[in-house]
Amino acid sequence: MTTQFSVSGIELELFRYPSRQESNLQAWDAADEHLIKHLLDTEQAPANTAVINDSFGALTTALLSINASWPLTIETDAKTSLLGTQQNIERNQLNSSSITWVNSRDELPQGISLVLMKLPKNLTYFSHQLSRLSQVLPAGTQVLIGAKAKSINKSLLETIGQYLGPANASLAWKKTRVITCVADGKPRTLPKATTWSVPEFNLEISNLSNVFAANKLDIGARIMLDNMPKGNFKSIVDLGCGNGILGLHAKQVFPEAYIHFIDDSEMAVASARANWQANKLDNPALVGEQATFGWDDCLTNMSEGFRPDLVLCNPPFHQGEAITDHIAWQMFLDAFRRLKNGGILHVVGNRHLAYHVKLKRIFKNCTTVASNGKFVILQAQKISKKAQEFDSQAPSAASQTNDEPHPQSALYGKPKSK
Template sequence: MPSYSPDSLRRWPDVESAELFAIDAADRLLLDESAAARAEAPAGSLVVIGDAYGALTLGAADAGATDIRVHQDLVTGERALEANAERAGLTGAFRSLALAPELITGARVVLLRLPRALDELADIAALIAAHAGPDVVVFAGGRIKHMTVAMNEVLRRSFGSVDVTHARQKSRVLIARGPLAARDPEPRARPQAVPGLEDPITVCAFGGAFAGTSIDIGTRFLLEQLGAPDPDAEGDVIDFGCGTGVVATWLALRHPALSVLATDQSSIAVASARATSEANGVAGRVAVVRDLGLRSRPDASASFIALNPPFHTGAAVADGVAEPMFAEAGRALASGGELWTVWNSPLQYRAALERLVGRTRQVARNAKFTVTVSTRA
C-alpha cells in the first residue's frame, strides 16, 4: 500500500529542477504549529488555502484529517496535489473548491500560506471572517524574507487577535483568532488609458492579480504594436495568460464584431478578467476560462494568439517557464495563424519561438521589451 513522505512530493506539472522544491520549512512549521488544533477539529472543518503542491493538505491528511477543503489559485497546484495524493494513497482525503463561501463555511481551522500581495491577503482574510465559525483559528505562515509587519495589520482588520510564533528555519507563522464582521471581497477597479482606444478601459482586479488595476509596461508595449486578427480566418482569437483581461477586452472593444477567448491558470486572474470584461460591456464577446496552458483547446483551432509570458514560477525566477507556453500556442495555432508575443529582450526568446511555433519576425523593440509575431507553417 502506498505511504506518504513529504520528501517524495513533486512539483509536476509545474517547472521542476534540482533547485526548486515542492515543500519548504514554512510548510513544515505550519503543520507543526497547527497540529494540536487540527487534532481537535471535527471532520470537514479543516480548510487549506495556498498550498503550493500539496504539502499542507497531504501532511494533514496523513495525520488523520478527512474531507479537507482546499483552494489553490493555480491549476498547476491542483494537478500537483492530485498527482502527489495518488502516489501516497490519499486521493479521497480532500476536495478542491473555489475561493468562495462554500470553501470557508463552518471552518474551525484554516492553514494559509501567506500570499505576497497584501490585497490578496486582505481578500482571503475577509472571506474567512465572513463565513468561518466564530471559533476559527487561522495559521498563516511563510518564509520570513517574504513576510512584512503589514501582514499582521491586514489580518487585524478581520480578526480580533493576531499572535506571532517564534521563527524556525527562516519561517514564521501568524495565528489569527476572533473573526470580525466582514463582507465578501469585491474586485478593485480603475480606469486606464490604453493605446488605440479613445476611451479608457476599466481594469478590475481581485487581490493578487498581476499588476492589479494597473497595466504593466510589457502589455502596454504589446498593445501599441498588436495587429488586427484576420476577420476571415477561422479559429479562436485568444488572450493567452490573460491576467486581468486587458488584452482580451482591448481586442473586443477595438474590433466590435470579434469574440475573444481569455485563458489563465490562475483563479484570481480568471475572476479579474471576467470582471474587467463586464465593466467594459464586452462580457458577451469575451469568454474567460481557467486552463493549464491551452489544454482545453484542440490542435490547430486558433487563428490569433496574444501572449505576455511570465518569467518566474511563484517567487522563484526559473528558466523554462515561457517555452511550454510557446509550445502550447504552436500546437493550438492553425496553419497561417499568428502568435504575438512581448518579452523582456535579454531573454532572447526568438530562437525558441522559431522552433516551437514558426517563422518569427521582430515587430518592435524598445529599451526593455521586444514584440514579435510568429506564424504557424
C-alpha cells in the same frame, strides 16, 4: 530536483505541476514543513480544516497521511495548484474523499475549526482572504500561517489583526515562522474590485484582488496594445489573460473575431469576463457566443479541434515567489501545438528574458515587431512542416537544458471541449 518530502516521520513524494517541466524547483518549501511540524508538536487532532494557498499539495497530502479521513476544505485561486494537489494525492495513493474543493470566490463552508495557510506574495489578496475567513470563522478559531521569517514584520501582524484577529509569530525554524492568529468572530466586508479607465482605448477595467496590475495598465501590456499584429484573424486567444485587456482590445481591432480568455488564476478569468460584459464588445453581426473564459493550465485541456489563428501572450516569469521561465516555455509550446498552420504567436516580454531564443527553437522563426528600452514584442508563425520536425525532435525530460523546451506532461488529463 528534490521530490522527497520528509518531516517528523512523514514521507511523501511531491512534484510541481506539471511533473515534467524544465524547472528544478521543488513542490514545497520550509514553511510547509514548519506548519506540519507545528501540528505534530502540538498534537493537533483531526478537525474540520481549511487549507489555503497550498501550492502543490504539500500540506494537504501531509494531513491525509496523518489521518486518511481528515476533513479538509482546499481553497486555491491557481488551477495549477489544484491540479498539482490532485496529482500528488494520487501519486501518494491517498484518499481524497474527505476533501471539499473551492476557489477564491466560492462561498466558504461553515463549521471550519482550524485553518492552515501559506502567506501569498500578493498582500492585497492576503487581506481579501482574511476578510473571507472573518465571515465564517467563529471567535476563537485558530489560523496558522506559514511564511519566510523575513516576510513577517509588525505591519503584517497588524494587517492580520485588522482583517481577522490578533496574531503573533513563532520562533524561527529553517528561516521560517508560523504566525498564530485567533479569529475574533467579527465579519469584515469583502473588498470590491478595483476599477480604472484606459481612455485612449475607450475601455473600463476592473480587477479582483489577485490579478496582476491591480489598478493601472502595466507597461508590458501598454506596448502590446500599441503594436497589435496585422492580419485577418477570426479566432484569438488571450493566453494568461489577467484582466483581459489584450483580448478586449483585440476585439476592438478585429471585430469579426471570437476571443478566448485563458488564465491560471480564477480571479483573473472572472475579471476578464466582467470586463467583457462591462465594455459591451459583442458584434451584433456575429452569431453565438463571441468570447469564452477558461480557468485552465495554459491550452492543455482545449479540444483537439481548437485551432486559433492568433495567440496573444504576456507571459509571467514567476510562480508564487519563485522566478522561473517554465511557464513561458509551456505557453509557447501550447500555442505552437494549437495554432492552425500559418497562425501567429504574438508575445511581449522583458528584453533580458531572451524569448527569441525559445521561439526560434520551437517555431524555427521569430521576428521582432517593436521594442523599447525594457520590452520587446516578438512574433512567430507556425509552419506545418517545421511543426512536424519539432514534434518529432522534442527532448525528453532527462535531456533538458536551459535552451530546451519541456514536453507536455502525460498528467495534464484528457482534453475537454470548450
